[in-house]
Amino acid sequence: MKIWVCIKQTFDTEEKIVIENGKVDEKDAEFIINPYDEYAIEEALQLRDELGGEVTVITVGPDRAENALRTALAMGADKAALIQDPSLVGDECVLARMLAEAIRREGFDLILGGNFAVDSGSGQVAIRLAEELDIPHIGSVTGLNVNGRQAIAKRDAEGDTEAVESTLPVLITAQQGLNEPRYPSLPGIMRAKRKPLERLSAQDLGLSDSLKTKTLIIEEYLPPEKEAGKILEGDLDQQVQELVEALCGKGLSFN
């Protein structure tokens, strides 16, 4: 089995957001693997251990993204590839095309990615990638079995669970609950140093001319701070009454 995992290095979710010149400032941020991508990595490793084959992790990003790949290698992935985005402003359309080209060249049976990235929250790249490669996808997966050339997945559809079947090759996006990602063990970290990590440019992929972004970020900003609320006073019955009256007066729609 040739298993690919598309990952993204994102802000640590604990980080405070600072805006500088209409952009989120990444200067002093700590970076991690997007948590949803960790589920994808874990699932890939489990499937490889069960079915054999190899796991390649791939990302598009700046030099620092190599750390995310090394972490995935330390978790147990076999190989890694880092695509350097020449423009650094490419949108999901551009990213998906680069990934598609890199993956197509090597061949694939199964591709995994996170449901979405916690920074941009767009949730597009993996699914676009499936379309670029003209393979089916199953999104937001919380359970996965692979039997021969068939994948059986549990898909989370806003709380309902759909049992979905598809043939390989297929792309899966991982939702929380799929598994419990392992930590990179210390011996794993030491082994990761010696595993292959390939760097690719858009030129290497023969794509430099056809990569045109379709959307542009105009600006990024912080939400307005909420005004201080009101702690209700009086005895409990009074407080409850006051609250219910206040809420009913707000025109909320209770069904």
Add this chain to the structure above:
Amino acid sequence: MALKNKAVGAHFLIEETEKSSLVTPEDFSDEQRMFAETTRSFIEKEVVPKDEAIESLDYGLTVNLIRKAGELGLVAADVPEAYGGLGADKVSSTLITESLAKGSSFSLSVSAHSGIGTLPIVFFGNDAQKKKYLPDLASGTKIAAYCLTEPSSGSDALSAKTTAKRSKDGKYYILNGEKQFITNAGFADIFIVYAKIEGKDFTTFIVERTMEGVSLGPEEKKMGIKGSSTRPVILENVKVPAGNLLGEAGKGHVIAFNILNIGRFKLAAGVLGSAKEAIRLSATFANERTQFKKLISSFPLIRRKLADMNVRTYTLESMVYRTSGLIDGALKDLDYSSSDIGWQSAKGIAEYAIECSINKVFGSETLDFVADEGLQIHGGYGFTKDYKIERIYRDSRINRIFEGTNEINRLVVMSTLQKKAVKGELPLLEKANTLKDEIEDLLENRPTDGFLKQETYLVSAAKKLFLLVLGLAYRKYGLNLQKEQQLLSHLSDLVIQIYAMESVLLRTMKRLEKLGSEKAENGLDMMRLAIFEGFDKTESLVKEALAHLEEGEALIRRLASVQKIAYRLPIDAIRLKGRIGMRVAEASRYIV
């Protein structure tokens, strides 16, 4: 100079150290950062949520978690690869120890296992013993405990009463005695036990829990670290195979003291992690707690506390990683194929026994300070069990006691220094002879102003002042100086202050060079405070010592000379602490 190429402990007292030779947290490799990250994630996700159960002394849970830690390699750093360990460098193993610290009682159990429990076999075991025990210890499937202390022998460890009697056929030793305050006793499988063969040869044995005659006394009702097991281990006619004698008969003291060196250093790494946790908790609390309609983190007195906590922790961090780098330096050129590599390694580490004791004393006292101020920031809440700072405060207290009390460690610093001088490893007396010239030199070249000049000067000046007091103390007491514990403690404190000031100075200069002045600014502020406060302590220690060593005219002359050497323009500490405190409050955690 020849000294520079050779690893020599306490070298810093007589020589200037080149900042490039210093290991600092800024030098960590990506791999080392990942070690730390895995350790922190494990503690955060597996240990912290089970905190309450661990604190109620759930052996099964702790054992289970040690196994899980073992699966990740977290207890294997110091075990050679050939025996199932990682064979990692000491900087890595220090970073792992620091990162475990947030698990409080659990991290103590882990450290007791992987440190003083496992290392005697790593360093002093023969191949058969290593093969038999190390793989299980490195994977956490077996847990070790270290049994040195007895009811009547604490600081005076060599007065142990436990006996080992050789069986007639020579196949066994029969051990009898009682060991006390044994960390991990409740669930350990392997005990490293010290006993005297025929009542005189102090010797180390590997004792297994399952051997007949090994039993445990009741759990101690402790003030802190309540989630760790501390019980007496009772040995009644325990038949220990002769093959379980560790090292050589009569060489137990060598093992004990070497293991203590490492234990002391690891303790410092652990308290560093706890101090950072205390800062995080306190800063977070200060950012949540509102009084007088303002977050208390906005009040200058709270910020001052955060600043003081952060500066001391920065100093400790600089010392700990500098020391780990020194130890790595001593170990890197050894012949790892030789059969006595363990003994050689222990010797390499012993070279830095003084630095290990310095770290232990400074570290444990730093954590006590940080925990105390952190609790104060919490106000009344800090006095309740609802807030973790209460526990850090209680847990902290033991650190000044175990691995040799801080008093014993202060004496160790000076006795080791004396031995080095006598053996000619450290030309202390020669230095004392040329001191007069050197002081003149120092004063002549004294900087009047300039960036960082004054701080650099003060560190050099502190060294001269130490040598001055040491010389006078020898002149007055000669070899009887070893009985003058108060004076020795003062001298030792001078050594500690010098190491602290120099470590923080060199690290900060290195950071400045690497990161530029904007990013290094907080470190620079902290370094200036650390050096000025360290020098204040230095000066007062020197004066008190001189007042004891000299009198009359001579004393007045000496004091005038000290005054001249120690002259400095004060810094605006109030402004600096305001700035540092603000940064800590903003970050809600320890920051450099």
Add this chain to the structure above:
Amino acid sequence: MSRTVLVFTEQKDGRLRHVTYESLTAACRVAEGGEVVAVLFGSRQSEQVEEVGKYGASRVYVVSHDDLHQYTPDAYKQAMLQIIGEVDPDAIIMGHTAIGKDVAPRVAARLGLGLITDCTDVCTDSGEVIGVRPIYAGKAFQKKKFIGKKSFVTIRANNIELQENAQTPAVIPFDVTIKDVRSVVRKVIRRSASGVDLSEANVIVSGGRGVKSAEGFRPLQELADVLGGAVGASRGACDAGYCDYALQIGQTGKVVTPELYIACGISGAIQHLAGMSRSKIVVAINKDPEAPIFQVADYGIVGDLFQVVPKLTEAFKRALEEK
């Protein structure tokens, strides 16, 4: 610049979803005087045609096909591509729902279009369509625009204030051809809880560690039932095993923006706040008056949730009966 805007509607249990009305409202804005075209999947229902007309659709394509009863990306993609080919819209809008977020990127990729997902607002400025969307789980926002003439956005439920714009739409039955559906849904297990989706609930009653046990969620469920809402939880409650991780709200769980969020026994760690602080009204019930949740709450009651919540349930019951 007037535009033809195509809205893919969505139904659940035979009713149009709220986000569909929001999509139509946004479409009217984006159309700038142009035409809003709606697509109804499923059987022809006059009531639904009327509903989409009420919010501005002047043409409605009704698409009925056996392969569209249950969502699959292949079938939906093919149907959408055929309708887009027919209508040739300047802008496409749909909800950022389990379906929308799953199929829109495929359609966009196939057409080589830019796509701005998960928008909390859509507007136009100097002839350009602009999507406003939360990033970093709502800790910041981003304004994005399109390069090229066509725009495609998905919008997050419960963010756009509905605006009626009554039309009498022309109904156009439209046949689609669907083949090679490569993924098949074998079974759908409906969520057992009272059926209101966390991500679309108007009201969420959420419990934290203060709920103390799985059993402790019962009064919260009762309050949620009275309000037609859903029950959520903080990470603390999930970690403690009081409830399923599916209910987790926060940075790593679901991000919700209900009209009313009632936090019970939740201290308000920054992780949790990231998932709910954009709720329109936040009510906090907590024993600890210092709990940070009160700093984001519009109304706070300091007290034991096991006393407060049942009283609240009773008071709401009375108030709603009077209505």
